[in-house]
Amino acid sequence: MNIKIFRNFSEIATLAPALKKDGRRLIPSDIGLIKNGSIVYNQEEILWVGPDSELPEDYKGIDSIDTTGKSCLPEIVDSHTHIVFGGDRAHEYSMRLNGATYEEIAAAGGGILNSMKGTNALSRSELLKLGQQRIRAIKSYGVGTIEIKSGYGLNFEKEYEISRIIHDLKNIVRPDVQIINTFMAAHAVPKEYASSYDYMKEVVLPLLDRLGEEQILDCVDIFHEKNYFSDEDVTSLFERAQRWNIPVKIHADEFNDNKGAILAAKYHALSADHLLSTGADGIAALKDSSTVATLLPGTGLFLGKTQANARAFLDAGVKVAIASDFNPGSCHCDNLLMVAALAAPIYKMNMAELWCAITLNAAHAVGIKSQGAIVPGLKPRFSIFNTDSIDRITYSWGKNLAI
Numbered sequence: 001m002n003i004k005i006f007r008n009f010s011e012i013a014t015l016a017p018a019l020k021k022d023g024r025r026l027i028p029s030d031i032g033l034i035k036n037g038s039i040v041y042n043q044e045e046i047l048w049v050g051p052d053s054e055l056p057e058d059y060k061g062i063d064s065i066d067t068t069g070k071s072c073l074p075e076i077v078d079s080h081t082h083i084v085f086g087g088d089r090a091h092e093y094s095m096r097l098n099g100a101t102y103e104e105i106a107a108a109g110g111g112i113l114n115s116m117k118g119t120n121a122l123s124r125s126e127l128l129k130l131g132q133q134r135i136r137a138i139k140s141y142g143v144g145t146i147e148i149k150s151g152y153g154l155n156f157e158k159e160y161e162i163s164r165i166i167h168d169l170k171n172i173v174r175p176d177v178q179i180i181n182t183f184m185a186a187h188a189v190p191k192e193y194a195s196s197y198d199y200m201k202e203v204v205l206p207l208l209d210r211l212g213e214e215q216i217l218d219c220v221d222i223f224h225e226k227n228y229f230s231d232e233d234v235t236s237l238f239e240r241a242q243r244w245n246i247p248v249k250i251h252a253d254e255f256n257d258n259k260g261a262i263l264a265a266k267y268h269a270l271s272a273d274h275l276l277s278t279g280a281d282g283i284a285a286l287k288d289s290s291t292v293a294t295l296l297p298g299t300g301l302f303l304g305k306t307q308a309n310a311r312a313f314l315d316a317g318v319k320v321a322i323a324s325d326f327n328p329g330s331c332h333c334d335n336l337l338m339v340a341a342l343a344a345p346i347y348k349m350n351m352a353e354l355w356c357a358i359t360l361n362a363a364h365a366v367g368i369k370s371q372g373a374i375v376p377g378l379k380p381r382f383s384i385f386n387t388d389s390i391d392r393i394t395y396s397w398g399k400n401l402a403i
């Protein structure tokens with residue numbers, strides 16, 4: 001059976017109580033802390049977890065790994081990234097700090113169309129290589145599952161290529177890292193299309209059909225916002241995704257309260273992401289749904305903007321996740337742990353809410369229900385840190401303690 005045993009972690013956060021509460025309304029003890037804990041598992045599942053002093057006799061004779069001085073949590077999941085892109089937008093970042101407006105940056109050739117150019121300028125193999133490098137960096141912080149969105153090609157051929165690149169990345173890095181392949185050709189409307197409707201009709205929907213047939217997609221996503229994609233575009237995309245049996249996600253209510261959270265709940269989306277402007281009706285809709293509210297604090301920090309009202313979601317009983325939103329324009333940061341550690345005091349999250357947001361709820365936000373807590377029966381996917389105290393992991397901003 002190939003049983004493996006970690007013995008004597010200084011601390012294990014099982015998140016077992018958080019799992020029982022479906023990741024909602026968590027109090028600090030829902031982190032499920034075990035001191036001097038051990039974990040028994042095989043390739044498929046966790047078999048036992050508890051204080052080492054209670055390790056069953058049957059397991060005592062088996063070779064084990066001594067993990068004294070280290071801490072263990074469910075695997076960290078980055079449930080929202082845009083890491084397949086070419087070029088960077090460092091100059092825009094500097095322009096912004098130096099006082100340029102959004103319009104001035106756009107007039108200087110900045111914005112998402114800048115990344116579209118940079119991405120289209122790179123070959124398939126160059127993008128694949130960059131993707132591998134970025135995944136390696138993300139993994140080094142203790143993140144083991146990464147969702148990757150397409151969306152910087154913005155034409156049929158390049159978007160197809162990017163979705164295939166994400167599929168290749170998935171096969172290259174598994175099983176060490178799990179990749180979730182999210183189709184997001186509906187990221188912005190290229191200038192050559194008169195309307196989002198035309199772009200949907202000519203590129204997004206036919207491409208979804210092609211990739212649906214090839215069965216390589218895990219999720220479908222869309223940027224729902226004024227001057228981007230409308231309610232009708234979301235509806236047509238989600239209904240097409242349903243036909244292919246692919247779960248959906250949505251960039252919702254980032255600049256305005258567009259009722260994106262309500263649309264997400266209506267279509268049983270895995271997650272609604274951003275949510276800076278969501279009203280009470282949107283929060284109420286999410287509370288009664290399985291849709292995870294994914295907050296992206298890095299974007300607000302990077303752009304110097306306000307943050308989502310996390311407590312309103314948490315107190316209402318919504319499932320809340322935090323993701324990095326790593327992308328070239330609005331958050332060029334690949335370190336989810338640092339982003340979450342910076343956000344927790346702003347969001348006024350307790351430690352159970354913080355860890356649940358980047359493990360259990362983040363796994364649910366990408367449709368994975370078989371991990372996110374250290375309990376028998378779930379998959380043995382862990383994040384391990386070189387410290388005897390879980391407190392120190394997020395206390396040490398920007399310091400990498402992952403093993």
Ligand SMILES: [Zn+2]
Pocket residue numbers: 080082251325
């Ligand atoms: Zn995004």
